[in-house]
Amino acid sequence: MNPGRIFTFLFLFILLFLASCLPEQKLAQSFVKSGPKIRLLVTPPDYLYLYNHKGEAIDGFSEMSDKQQDSALFSSSLFIQRISDSTMLEDYVNQFISSLRAANFEVYLPDQIDSFLVSQAQSYKVNISQIQLDEYTYPLEDKQPINDTVYYRRFNLNAMDFSVWLELSKVNTDKPRKTLLYDSQSAFDSFDGNFIVDPWSNAVRYKYHIDSLGLADVYDMAKYLGRKHGEYLFDFFMNQWVAFNMPQNQYDLYYYHYDRRKKIMETTDEDRFEILPNK
Numbered sequence: 001m002n003p004g005r006i007f008t009f010l011f012l013f014i015l016l017f018l019a020s021c022l023p024e025q026k027l028a029q030s031f032v033k034s035g036p037k038i039r040l041l042v043t044p045p046d047y048l049y050l051y052n053h054k055g056e057a058i059d060g061f062s063e064m065s066d067k068q069q070d071s072a073l074f075s076s077s078l079f080i081q082r083i084s085d086s087t088m089l090e091d092y093v094n095q096f097i098s099s100l101r102a103a104n105f106e107v108y109l110p111d112q113i114d115s116f117l118v119s120q121a122q123s124y125k126v127n128i129s130q131i132q133l134d135e136y137t138y139p140l141e142d143k144q145p146i147n148d149t150v151y152y153r154r155f156n157l158n159a160m161d162f163s164v165w166l167e168l169s170k171v172n173t174d175k176p177r178k179t180l181l182y183d184s185q186s187a188f189d190s191f192d193g194n195f196i197v198d199p200w201s202n203a204v205r206y207k208y209h210i211d212s213l214g215l216a217d218v219y220d221m222a223k224y225l226g227r228k229h230g231e232y233l234f235d236f237f238m239n240q241w242v243a244f245n246m247p248q249n250q251y252d253l254y255y256y257h258y259d260r261r262k263k264i265m266e267t268t269d270e271d272r273f274e275i276l277p278n279k
Contacts, residue, residue, distance in 0.1 A: 027242040028256040028265055035104040036237055039123040041116045041171075042100070042107055044093045045131050048085040052077040053136040078158055080135050082215055091219055092131060092164075092226040099230020103260065120172060126233070127167040133218070134161040138188055144195045146204055153206045157189040158213050162221050164229060166273070168236075180276040181236065183229060187221050189213050232273045234258065 052073040055061040061069060074081050100107050108116040116123065138159040143152045163184035169176050193208030235257050242256070254267040 022253065023247060023250060024242045024254065025256065025265060027245050028238055028258070031238045031241050032258055032265070036234065037122065038237060039106040039108065039116060039119060039121055040100060041110070041113060041123070041125045042093075042097060043110055043125065043127045044089060045128045048083075048089055049130060049132040050080045050083060050085075051132070051134045052080045053134060057137070077135055079160060079213075079215055079218055080133070083133065083218065088133075088219065088222050089131065092222040093128065095223045095226025096128075096230050099227045100233065103230065103234040105234070117171070123171045125167075125169050125171060127169075128164065129167045130163075130165040132161075132163045134163070135159070136161070140191060142193055142195075142206075146195060146197060147202075151195055151204055151206075153193065153195075153208070155191065155193075155208075155210070157191060157210070159186060159188045160213065160218055160221070161186050162218075162225055164225065165276075166229075166233075168233075178278060180278060181233075181273040182276050183225070183232065183273050185221070185225055185228075187213055187217060229273075231257075231260065232271075236273055 054076065055069065055073060058072050058076055061072065064072060097107050097109075136159050138157045140155045140157055141152060142155075143150055145151075161184055164182070166181040168179040168181060190211035190213075191208065193206060196205045196207050197203075198205065235255075238258065239255055255269065255272055256265055257268040257271050258265055
């Protein structure tokens with residue numbers, strides 16, 4: 001074997017070994033093994049906020065009143081007008097709660113608040129303060145230089161953003177502090193395309209395929225993010241626990257995500273809730 005490759009392999013092995021010995025990773029693994037031992041009162045949202053941002057596709061949109069614009073945006077929407085608020089919220093909340101219970105949280109709903117308040121164990125209120133869907137057009141441009149000429153093709157893809165805000169606050173404490181957690185994910189038309197040069201005429205053609213985003217995909221997105229956000233909340237508590245229990249004068253270097261299906265611990269920068277500043 002090439003000596004350079006041997007050195008690279010050993011270097012990577014050492015890095016992985018050192019990473020596995022990091023005190024914060026050991027703490028994170030112990031949190032998973034012991035379970036969170038946390039009670040959660042989950043409050044679902046009352047409304048689903050729906051917005052269509054495709055005003056540029058409506059003739060005379062800029063000349064309409066605000067009320068007319070709202071009506072035109074709703075009636076011309078591809079998804080917003082067809083979404084059942086109750087079904088969407090139910091899909092998200094049910095998957096969120098199931099994911100939390102799978103992670104061994106003790107979960108209560110508002111009609112169980114008396115039972116929730118009985119215990120003096122670590123307890124938190126989780127208020128799903130807002131769920132918002134935004135429909136818009138995503139501009140896509142493909143270009144390729146061919147024979148000293150740059151060819152362009154532009155497309156407008158349908159897109160949806162699914163955004164969630166959570167308010168987390170501890171109960172049974174003298175100084176309750178609210179933590180604001182946020183995540184937003186996007187779904188687009190699936191696109192595949194490329195430029196082709198005809199070998200006989202040298203004419204440049206563009207071949208593409210669009211797999212359009214459908215209403216079923218939007219509902220599936222709600223279910224997926226409900227499960228994902230249950231995992232994110234577990235990770236949030238795990239990383240808070242790690243930070244609190246780090247040895248003195250040592251700092252946690254990474255944010256950890258626990259993949260329950262694969263049973264592996266991994267670091268992440270993006271697969272997590274964003275912590276928003278309190279206003």
